[in-house]
Amino acid sequence: LNCGKLRGSVTFYSCVCLFLPLHQGSPTRCPRAPSSPQGPHEGKVPHAQDLVKEMTNTSNTWNRPRCGVPDYPAHKEVHYRGRQRRFVLYGGRLEKTDLTYRIVRFPWQIGEEKVRRAFREALKIWSDVTPLTFTEIHNGKADIHIDFTRYWHGDNLPFDGPGGILAHAFFPKTHRQGCGFAPSESSLPAPAGTDLLQVAAHEFGHVLGLQHSSEPGAIMSAYYSFSYPLRLSVDDKRGIQYLYGDHPQPDACQTDFDAVSIIRGELFFFKSGYVWRIRDGHLQSGYPALASRHWRGIPDNIDAAFEDKSGNIWFFQGENYWVFDAEMQIRGPESIRNLGLSVSGIQAALRWGDDSNYNTYFFKSGSYWRFSARENRVESVYPRSMQDWSGIPNDVDATFRDVYGYAHFIRGRQYWKFDPVGMNSLEGYPRYVGMDFFGCRNV
Numbered sequence: 500l501n502c503g504k505l506r507g508s509v510t511f512y513s514c515v516c517l518f519l520p521l522h523q524g525s526p527t528r529c530p531r532a533p534s535s536p537q538g539p540h541e542g543k544v545p546h547a548q549d550l551v552k553e554m555t556n557t558s559n560t561w562n563r564p565r566c567g568v569p570d571y572p573a574h575k576e577v578h579y580r581g582r583q584r585r586f587v588l589y590g591g592r593l594e595k596t597d598l599t600y601r602i603v604r605f606p607w608q609i610g611e612e613k614v615r616r617a618f619r620e621a622l623k624i625w626s627d628v629t630p631l632t633f634t635e636i637h638n639g640k641a642d643i644h645i646d647f648t649r650y651w652h653g654d655n656l657p658f659d660g661p662g663g664i665l666a667h668a669f670f671p672k673t674h675r676q677g678c679g680f681a682p683s684e685s686s687l688p689a690p691a692g693t694d695l696l697q698v699a700a701h702e703f704g705h706v707l708g709l710q711h712s713s714e715p716g717a718i719m720s721a722y723y724s725f726s727y728p729l730r731l732s733v734d735d736k737r738g739i740q741y742l743y744g745d746h747p748q749p750d751a752c753q754t755d756f757d758a759v760s761i762i763r764g765e766l767f768f769f770k771s772g773y774v775w776r777i778r779d780g781h782l783q784s785g786y787p788a789l790a791s792r793h794w795r796g797i798p799d800n801i802d803a804a805f806e807d808k809s810g811n812i813w814f815f816q817g818e819n820y821w822v823f824d825a826e827m828q829i830r831g832p833e834s835i836r837n838l839g840l841s842v843s844g845i846q847a848a849l850r851w852g853d854d855s856n857y858n859t860y861f862f863k864s865g866s867y868w869r870f871s872a873r874e875n876r877v878e879s880v881y882p883r884s885m886q887d888w889s890g891i892p893n894d895v896d897a898t899f900r901d902v903y904g905y906a907h908f909i910r911g912r913q914y915w916k917f918d919p920v921g922m923n924s925l926e927g928y929p930r931y932v933g934m935d936f937f938g939c940r941n942v
Contacts, residue, residue, distance in 0.1 A: 592707070593707065596630045596631050597632045598631065599633075599635070599636045599641040600633055600641050600644070601635065601641035601644055602614065602618065602645045603646040604646055617695045620696055620795070620796060621696055621729075623799070624718070625707060626772075627772060627789050627791060628739060628740060628746050629739055629740060629745070630743060630745075631743055643703075643706060696729055700729060708742050709735075714732055714734040717731075718732065749787070751768070751936075751937040753912075756768050756896060756909060757769045757771070757801055757896070758801050758847070759804075759907075760848075760899055761850075761900065761901070761902075764902075765777060766899065767804070769801055770787075771799060772790055772800070774786065774790040775937075782937060793826050794812070794814070794823050795828070797821055797823075801816050802815045802846060803845050803861070803862075805859060808857065815848065818834055820833060820838070821833075839876035839880055840861065840880070841880050842863060844863065847861070847909075848862070848898065849899065849906060851900050862895055866883065867882060867885060867887075888908070888924075889922060890924025890928075895910050896909050904919050909932060910929075912931055913931055914928070914931075916930075
């Protein structure tokens with residue numbers, strides 16, 4: 500594992516190792532490091548401990564993989580909002596919240612895109628509840644280095660082949676920052692083997708400063724539960740928010756929305772990973788909520804969304820799009836160039852017209868394209884001018900069609916209502932989104 504060094508003085512480091520049971524019903528022990536001609540590397544893996552002490556013969560944890568990092572005493576006694584807390588902190592926190600990561604090498608058993616998707620989802624469970632952001636880079640120095648490597652690999656913490664150490668990571672404010680994964684363990688299906696998503700989510704928790712939680716079923720529990728979909732427990736959430744704070748929820752009255760769409764007859768507004776749900780003109784209880792609660796795997800900041808005739812929901816961001824059947828992802832991420840578009844980052848998508856004879860339109864920077872659902876491509880690579888939509892501004896952030904057939908175009912905090920018969924914007928517009936859809940008094 501070749502991890503980038505942190506700035507500042509170095510005083511200690513800690514390793515996180517993961518283990519699989521070698522035989523059902525038998526104890527799992529930390530493996531010894533193989534002998535090496537390089538003298539300093541000989542001996543036991545640092546901090547390895549006998550796991551037998553932590554289990555009894557009647558415990559069902561015999562058959563569950565365990566993270567092998569020792570359960571150090573917490574560096575700081577924490578009383579979180581007057582409640583008993585089970586999360587444990589170690590090594591402090593990272594000094595910034597906008598973080599980059601780099602995957603140095605990939606395992607041969609899994610396609611690169613599947614690996615990238617697993618890491619995106621593993622990081623997203625932490626960014627969904629904090630101000631943290633994670634951006635993958637492909638060159639240069641990253642805040643977090645991720646590597647798949649074998650045996651001795653330069654950090655005095657060797658991987659020992661199938662059935663042994665799966666991965667390890669380093670806590671904040673150590674001389675290394677990142678995670679290492681053993682490629683021989685990466686493609687085994689859970690629960691018989693290793694689930695990369697859960698292992699990665701756990702390891703990233705250590706990288707961010709969390710030790711093991713004593714709450715059963717928590718992502719930061721020393722024992723893996725392999726429960727799906729993967730979600731933070733209340734204790735995981737309290738721990739990470741103690742370090743980095745809560746994810747700030749956007750205020751609908753003071754927000755420029757990323758996308759808006761009618762889905763299953765209800766109106767959804769999207770902003771920075773959150774969604775508002777309006778039914779029969781009323782905001783539903785429990786919203787805003789994380790969009791990933793409904794559509795696991797979509798990016799935080801989507802550019803556009805629409806529901807097609809078959810009821811599938813399309814999401815767009817940058818150069819990619821995703822398609823969901825209800826809450827199940829059936830396509831994506833795929834390049835929007837596969838749809839015939841020559842640009843990336845469309846700003847809005849609109850399904851408009853009668854259900855028996857509708858069209859879908861994509862908008863960007865004063866131009867629009869008509870999309871053929873039958874051909875699954877835009878009708879022409881060359882865009883048309885927004886002047887065809889009389890009274891509508893050139894740059895729009897979101898669009899949707901209401902139940903009466905009117906198209907709504909949103910820019911900033913205002914919207915325009917478009918008459919499908921007169922083919923022009925109605926008088927009295929623009930109006931404020933916050934006032935008309937959310938009952939805001941001050942916008």
